Amino acid sequence: MVKSHTAKSLQEALLLRKESGLIPYTGGTDLMVRAAEGARYLFLHKAPEMKQITEDSEHIRFGASCTFSQVIAHPLTPEILKEACLQIAAPAIRNAGSLGGNIGNGSPKADSALIFMVTDSKLRLASADGERMIPLKDFYKGRGKVDLAPDELIVEILMPKSGIDNYYYKKVGARNALAIARLSFAGILSIEGGTIKKCAVAIGAVSDIIVRLSEIDGMLSGKTIEEAKAMKEDYLVAYDKAIVPVAGRVSSEYRKDVCMNLLRDFLESNGI
Numbered sequence: 001m002v003k004s005h006t007a008k009s010l011q012e013a014l015l016l017r018k019e020s021g022l023i024p025y026t027g028g029t030d031l032m033v034r035a036a037e038g039a040r041y042l043f044l045h046k047a048p049e050m051k052q053i054t055e056d057s058e059h060i061r062f063g064a065s066c067t068f069s070q071v072i073a074h075p076l077t078p079e080i081l082k083e084a085c086l087q088i089a090a091p092a093i094r095n096a097g098s099l100g101g102n103i104g105n106g107s108p109k110a111d112s113a114l115i116f117m118v119t120d121s122k123l124r125l126a127s128a129d130g131e132r133m134i135p136l137k138d139f140y141k142g143r144g145k146v147d148l149a150p151d152e153l154i155v156e157i158l159m160p161k162s163g164i165d166n167y168y169y170k171k172v173g174a175r176n177a178l179a180i181a182r183l184s185f186a187g188i189l190s191i192e193g194g195t196i197k198k199c200a201v202a203i204g205a206v207s208d209i210i211v212r213l214s215e216i217d218g219m220l221s222g223k224t225i226e227e228a229k230a231m232k233e234d235y236l237v238a239y240d241k242a243i244v245p246v247a248g249r250v251s252s253e254y255r256k257d258v259c260m261n262l263l264r265d266f267l268e269s270n271g272i
Helices: 010-020 068-073 079-086 091-096 099-104 111-118 225-230 232-242 252-269
Strands: 003-006 023-025 040-043 053-055 059-063 122-127 130-135 140-142 153-160 167-172 183-192 195-204
Touching (some): 079 183, 167 252
Antiparallel strands (some): 059 153, 122 153
């Protein structure tokens, strides 16, 4: 029999997590499909502190229990995240599934995690004994493996407010509805005064974790569009060497071709 405990506050959730080692969940849209006999779960959807969307001077702060539908409807949500959430499954799944669950699964196919990765967002992780803040890119340790201690919860996702308006997003799936990504791509190019302030690319469903190669994207930072054009081929070659797709429902060759085509289209759409 599967047992579930409901936390009515963040403090209660953290204490239950520490004392009982319960498995946290909100919507359970993925977790309950593979619920194990005798497993004990911690339902977080009633903890109000984890369902808020707020802002500070630098970040939009998303509670980890916020559903995709809540994120889509909220006025603070940037367009790049709204677009990705709108392409997640069907309304019933979007009404139940949460940001924290999507990230905590450790899946390279997670739609919202891709957006938080390309925007260099951070996670606030908490336990009954304290909390820590880490970049999302450091949270993933491999397929299904994340940097979350047995007594910790993902409490908030902090997304930068600036430099994310000029974005490019594509999700490649077998069909329009209910599709798990065969490959997903997000790119951001922030330009100020004719100079590329930041270039960021994230690619999902191509490797064991979401691909985010800051050192390669840095090749274009600080360059004008004309300077970026001159080094475009070097940039593409660097990505071509770095991306080593895994085979799955589609071949690794297919994934590589789609990756490079989307990368070229991202650059060309920005005049590079």
